[in-house]
Amino acid sequence: MADGWGVTRADVIAEGSAPLRARWAWVHVAVGLVLVTIYCAGPVWVQAPAMVLAMLTGMASLYVGPNRNLARSDRRPFQMIRVAGWLFIVATAIRAAVPSTMNTPPTAVALIPNSFIVPAYLCLGYAFLVMLRRRRADDDDPARVDAVLVGLAAAFVTWTFVISPAVQSSNLSGYQVLDALFPIIDVVILILVAQLMLAGGVQQAALWLMITAAACMFVGDLLFSLRDAQLIDISPTPSNAAFLLMFVLIPASALHPSTRTLVQPQKIVVRDMSRLRMTVIGLVVVVPTIVTSLMPLGSLFNDLIRAGLCAMIVLSVLGRVVRSNNSRVKAERMTRRRATHDALTDLPNREMLSETVAAWADRATGEHLEISLLFIDLDRFKMINDHWGPEVGDELLCAVAGRLGEQVRAQDVVARIGGDEFVIALASASHLRLAESLADRLLDEFAKPFTLSVGEVVVSASIGVAKSTGGAHALELIRDADTAMYKAKGSGRNAYALFDTSLREQVRDRVKLEQALRGALERGELAVHFQPIVDIAADELDGFEALMRWNSPELGFVSPVEFIPIAEETGMIVEMGAWMLRESVQQLQQWLDVRGPDARPLHVSVNVAVRQLRDGSLVTLVDDVLRDTGLPPQALWLEITESGVMEDIEAALLTLNALHSLGVTLCIDDFGTGYSSLSYLHRLPVGIVKIDRSFINDVGETGTNEPIVRAVLAMTHAMGHRVVAEGVETELQRNWLRDQGCDLVQGWFYGKAERPENLTSWIERPVAA
Structure with missing residues (x-):
């Protein structure tokens, strides 16, 4: 302490x-x-x-x-x-x-x-x-000068009343x-x-x-x-x-x-000058002056010493005034710089960028200028912060700032507007295509490693480019470049994208969708649908996958492909996911009660979003839900995407191992669409691997994906995992997968995701289609 x-x-x-x-x-x-x-x-x-x-x-x-x-x-x-x-x-x-x-x-x-x-x-x-x-x-400096003033005043008094009389006495x-x-x-x-x-x-x-x-x-x-x-x-x-x-x-x-x-x-705490300090400085100046004026002239040497000490006192006070004024001007400059520049990289910030772009916009029409903004966002920067710590993250940001500055002209502006977001502003003739060539050059530069204290680190960037001939407001141009950046990130990262008006419409639709999604849970607009998962060998029901659905009074039925990413980005998925987990477990427990203890056990498979996986309360939530409902832990499957795990595998392992210790079954969802890293799969405490539907489309027809599916089945079985094939829609696909030894399947061949009340036939008969 x-x-x-x-x-x-x-x-x-x-x-x-x-x-x-x-x-x-x-x-x-x-x-x-x-x-x-x-x-x-x-x-x-x-x-x-x-x-x-x-x-x-x-x-x-x-x-x-x-x-x-x-x-x-x-x-x-x-x-x-x-x-x-x-x-x-x-x-x-x-x-x-x-x-x-x-x-x-x-x-x-x-x-x-x-x-x-x-x-x-x-x-x-x-x-x-x-x-x-x-x-x-x-x-x-004020403390130094004030201390010297006190010393000079003491020296004056000492000389006048002690040393001078001693020197002048003949005895x-x-x-x-x-x-x-x-x-x-x-x-x-x-x-x-x-x-x-x-x-x-x-x-x-x-x-x-x-x-x-x-x-x-x-x-x-x-x-x-x-x-x-x-x-x-x-x-x-x-x-x-x-x-x-x-x-x-x-x-x-x-x-x-x-x-x-x-x-x-x-x-050091800078304060206004106190009255006591001001009084002392005043006495230091006034007393020697009064004493010098009142005392009669003595020897030339004595008078010169006193006059010299008085002059030093006056000059020290003058020096204090000058320094205080200079300090004030310097403080004003520093305050202004702090208001317009980023504290970490010393680059211009959003305010300074907006002022510069606004000034260019005023000249753009008359000088036939095209203003271009490159909005640069580092890909997976959070992984670097989480893995090495914020100090290394700051190192990287400073290194990025330096490298960006090396790629631009003197008249261009490189700004950091927050987090791992940078903006480069250019003003040029419209026919030069400077922005596109600079974006290409920057992508090449990001392919080179950054030398940091932990070694060489490679990070890619997504770049959005927006242009204006002067009509757009500075903030609108920054927003458009930001929108284009998200387009680049959505197309696979490590790329750049140009803004067009259709993107603005997409952003407007997204904002409308986000606003409608807020409060959807409280208003009862969300529902859980269940899709059967079948044991392919016995052709019996093994369980269900729980899927979230949203029916908005304003927008109608909204596809999960549209609203789940928004819920992920905004963090709403944490609350929504907790609700779906509780609803799914309660529904399965009700079905188990209906089927009785002698029936084949069932499971429910619930998707866990990346945000939930990073949330520290997930393990506690799962434990509480199991305790409240009495569901056997092995009857709960939690599905995680391999890309979500691989973004920070060490942090994910802590959560996954804690969940595994509760007895729940962990599944890798959409296997093959992300990192496809079998080398990491053996480190994860999973029991189920789900093959993405894109690999199942052409199986049974001598399709190109059949060798891949065979390899996945062989390798995952060798690791002791069971395999679920998603997207099974035909009998031919089902039969081929059964012949290859696949364990479980789900898809429209057996049924789509339905409300619980529409799945009564599945619960009452153990044998499927």
């Missing part, structure tokens, strides 16, 4: 220990504040022990916190902070052991502890820099001036910490503890410098207390579980 900072506990637990709870950080803060208070207000004899205990407690927390809260690779900044901590402790020990290092004014002896303090500051600065680089997910030694420069180091660290705060991302307790610690360090050094420069007369206690607070707050930040947000990239 991920916590509030987007990091899984496994990232830390994998290293052997769970992250600390937040309460340990606050316990550390409470104990530290007590020790600091004792140091400031307690008796003299307890001050030193309180300081030592606060430092050692802080160092212990700097080891425990990162080791418990951070992965090993994220601990680098805190390792540098620990180095800085030990250097500070060494410097403090030297000052305690050699009191002369704390004399005011300072002497040369003060250089000894300072030689440890300067590297400590460098370690701290490096730690904050690493945190900033790791935390910031991308560049955030100051070089060591005092050196101590006065320490706040400049704090200014640099302050800039880094300000960026941590301003650069976006989550602002949790660890960040605020770190920011407060940096502020305490700045205050402590400022008081120390003012005291050494003899500009204020105070004891070392306040500056030491601020220094001790740093030893309390930075370790507390390491103990808090949100310390992970300091060393891991944060999502």
Whole structure:
């Protein structure tokens, strides 16, 4: 489980220990504040022990916190902070052991502890820099500029009230001036910490503890410098207390579980400038200007430094304004591009395509242009997504986009308008036939494999071509090209088709048919008819195939050849198929009850559409229907087309094996019309193979299909499957199939599909015709 900072506990637990709870950080803060208070207000004899205990407690927390809260690779900044901590402790020990290092004014002896303090500051600065680089997910120019503004303002104040008075005093030694420069180091660290705060991302307790610690360090050094420069007369206690607070707050930040947000990239959230941020920037600009105006002139060097700092502040504000304006313009451009271009391939999208075609249409008549659109749809793209995953699918789409772009002229437009659909728009003289030649060229290009991360992948395309001399609206032209593409796909894929007005009529009829089909089930317009399936050897009824029929009050009887594909495409087949399965099983159970337990068992064969096969609820549906009706599982046959299985055989096998485990019988329908892959047939848990009617037409007449039927019978029997021959219409066909050892037959020779009430004679007599 991920916590509030987007990091899984496994990232830390994998290293052997769970992250600390937040309460340990606050316990550390409470104990530290007590020790600091004792140091400031307690008796003299307890001050030193309180300081030592606060430092050692802080160092212990700097080891425990990162080791418990951070992965090993994220601990680098805190390792540098620990180095800085030990250097500070060494410097403090030297000052305690050699009191002369704390004399005011300072002497040369003060250089000894300072030689440890300067590297400590460098370690701290490096730690904050690493945190900033790791935390910031991308560049955030406003945060950088605002942090520099804060630093420049701090530098101005430090120079004006600390360094400049120290430099101008004739009584100051070089060591005092050196101590006065320490706040400049704090200014640099302050800039880094300000960026941590301003650069976006989550602002949790660890960040605020770190920011407060940096502020305490700045205050402590400022008081120390003012005291050494003899500009204020105070004891070392306040500056030491601020220094001790740093030893309390930075370790507390390491103990808090949100310390992970300091060393891991944060999502930048762009917001409008807050009032607080605007107020701070205003003060940064106004205060130095007012101070410079009010303070009397001093030495030329001092005035130049102050003027230079003021100028840098003004220029930084100007730079912020310019960058903000440029960022706004860039954001507007990006927004516009996102609105008009596809995010994956960076090709123009449907909106941009429509605008371009509309602009061409305005010029078409006057310039005698013909506008052509090629609507390109990848064949069986879903198989690639299902087999290798969407990442490889995206790879393929980008590769297709690149290859399409290589085949067009500079003035042509290649667009992706959704999914695996691309459109190429051309404008040319009508006699050039550019669209047809480009379509041929594209089909040749798609025959070449695409090199992807999983290897070489071949995918074909169906292309629809539509043309206009300027009269058609852009969306109408896209729709016409889309219609032509479906014509190409319907004619076998890997081809192109030209749009004509008859296709528009077909589309209109299809839309009308689809609208009428919606709700047909609820209105009771659908019915199940049953066609007998006969045991050819015994000439006895073996079962029925259930077939869906639709009688529309508006359209009359609609052929399944017309409405089943529409139901498949729209997904309505899932609900319709579930209804037919339940109706068929219930009807068979009624017939079995009529025939009695001593009669020959019957089966019902129900077609399963490809959409149903892919639907995860099919197995549950079948199981529920069998349980509700009490029908023996072996009495239910489920027919699947071989083409539907082969589109994604691995996914289909999962569903088929689950169905087989329920005890139902699986049939391969229309065998021979699809992939005709006997090499795959042995992998499928089927018990029945149905030979398509197109192979039965001329058997018994020394027809050309007789060797094929013999081969199918021999091979399927060798695999242990039974065979049903469809479309048997003559006695000659029936006799030939019986002689070849075919198991079952169905067709008009025995009867067409009828309503249940018209099949009473079949139920009452076990022997057929």
